[in-house]
Amino acid sequence: MTTRDIVLIALFAAIMAVLGVFPPITLPVIAVPITAQSLGVMLAGGVLGAKRGALSMVLFLALVAVGLPLLSGGRGGVGVFFGASGGFLIGWIVAALVVGLLVERFWDNLNYINAFIASVVGGIVVLYALGIPWISVVAGISLGQVFTGSMGFIPGDLVKAVIAALVIVTVSKSYPIIKK
Amino acid sequence: MLISLYKPGNSLVHRTPAGWKIALLFVFCTVLFLIQNWWFLGGAIALVLASYWLAKLPLTLVWQAVRPALWVLVLIFLVQFWLNDWQFGLYVVLRFAIMIVAATLLTLTSKTSEMIEGIERSVSKLFGADVAEKVGLAFSLSLRFIPMVRETYQEVREAQKARGLGRNWRALITPTMIRTLKSADDIAQAIDARSAGAPLGEKAPRHD
Structure with a gap:
């Protein structure tokens, strides 16, 4: 790991913090707010690649855990990991990793379509696969019911995957980080 | 914040x-x-x-x-x-x-600072002192980068507002990201230049 890797990881943790200042949207279906921060998760993997993307999420979550109010809505501290979105927060690490792995795989002919697929698979499918069981356990509600309740978030997340794909492809052309 | x-x-x-x-x-x-x-x-x-x-x-x-x-x-x-x-x-x-x-x-x-120190100590025990040094660097850099990214974002937002793109997430994020990635590369080179020979893992490839 070079100094440049460390600087990039730290930079993305900071970008996540700034995305937290975008106002969150809350849908009256289930209690996980829609934020620009989950867009940042897709971007971390897609811009930095799997390893650095995942580590930038670890660093960001560590900053939250030590008591900085960096999550959207000014939330922070260890308590948030025990809340309903705890599984999603831990899931960010794996989601960034998966988006990164896919974008690295598509790198030589990266376009809007496969960048979108990478964002959907990592940032939605994998993320929900980790977030839903968590809610199910802490709330004592069955997996199927949490799954149905979470469907209201899918449209917002698909919009985010489109934006992520646009940004990932533009950055890959004008300032490529993954293979330089 | x-x-x-x-x-x-x-x-x-x-x-x-x-x-x-x-x-x-x-x-x-x-x-x-x-x-x-x-x-x-x-x-x-x-x-x-x-x-x-x-x-x-x-x-x-x-x-x-x-x-x-x-x-x-x-x-x-x-x-x-x-x-x-x-x-x-x-x-x-x-x-x-x-x-x-x-x-x-x-x-x-x-205290936040004590918890960060605690993380560094645990990393040092688990993975060795040079990994802990990198973790410490990552923590302090990210704290310094938050105001830097926010400043860049605000400049970009002013410029995009003038073009009527003040609420367009793509138009806000892409320039912010490219500008901060560019500064990150400059900062990485500056750190390497100042800590030549310091035990901070491999150095970035030289650009000469």
């Missing part, structure tokens, strides 16, 4: 090392899930509230810890009421709330 949630104090709870508190919190939550019993839950709630009292923290902070999760808790209660009965709903909700309150106590009584 970067004001820590820590509340200064000198109580027993404040003085207990953060590592101990993390371990205790972990045990507390695990046991809460293993033993399902009203008496036990009542004892756990009393224990957590007593710890707030011991830390000389006002009970309004307990309310502040629960408030962001409040309507999740209401929703969970309603679902449980519908699926099972209100007693079980109340049990699940109280158990959930007390875990959040206990975890918040850790945050309220532990």
Whole structure:
């Protein structure tokens, strides 16, 4: 790991913090707010690649855990990991990793379509696969019911995957980080 | 924006090392899930509230810890009421709330800087001193980068507003990202140039 890797990881943790200042949207279906921060998760993997993307999420979550109010809505501290979105927060690490792995795989002919697929698979499918069981356990509600309740978030997340794909492809052309 | 949630104090709870508190919190939550019993839950709630009292923290902070999760808790209660009965709903909700309150106590009584030092020490023990040094660098850089990224973002937003793109996420994020990535590369080269020979892992490839 070079100094440049460390600087990039730290930079993305900071970008996540700034995305937290975008106002969150809350849908009256289930209690996980829609934020620009989950867009940042897709971007971390897609811009930095799997390893650095995942580590930038670890660093960001560590900053939250030590008591900085960096999550959207000014939330922070260890308590948030025990809340309903705890599984999603831990899931960010794996989601960034998966988006990164896919974008690295598509790198030589990266376009809007496969960048979108990478964002959907990592940032939605994998993320929900980790977030839903968590809610199910802490709330004592069955997996199927949490799954149905979470469907209201899918449209917002698909919009985010489109934006992520646009940004990932533009950055890959004008300032490529993954293979330089 | 970067004001820590820590509340200064000198109580027993404040003085207990953060590592101990993390371990205790972990045990507390695990046991809460293993033993399902009203008496036990009542004892756990009393224990957590007593710890707030011991830390000389006002009970309004307990309310502040629960408030962001409040309507999740209401929703969970309603679902449980519908699926099972209100007693079980109340049990699940109280158990959930007390875990959040206990975890918040850790945050309220532990200094951010001490927790970062604690992480560095644990990393140093687990993975060696040079990894810990990198982790320390990553922490301090990210804290420095937050105002830098925010400043760049505000400049970009002003410029895009003038073009009528002030609410376009793509038009806001792409330039912010490319500009900050460029500064990140300059900073990485500056660090390497100043710490030549320092034990900070491999150096970035030289550009000469």
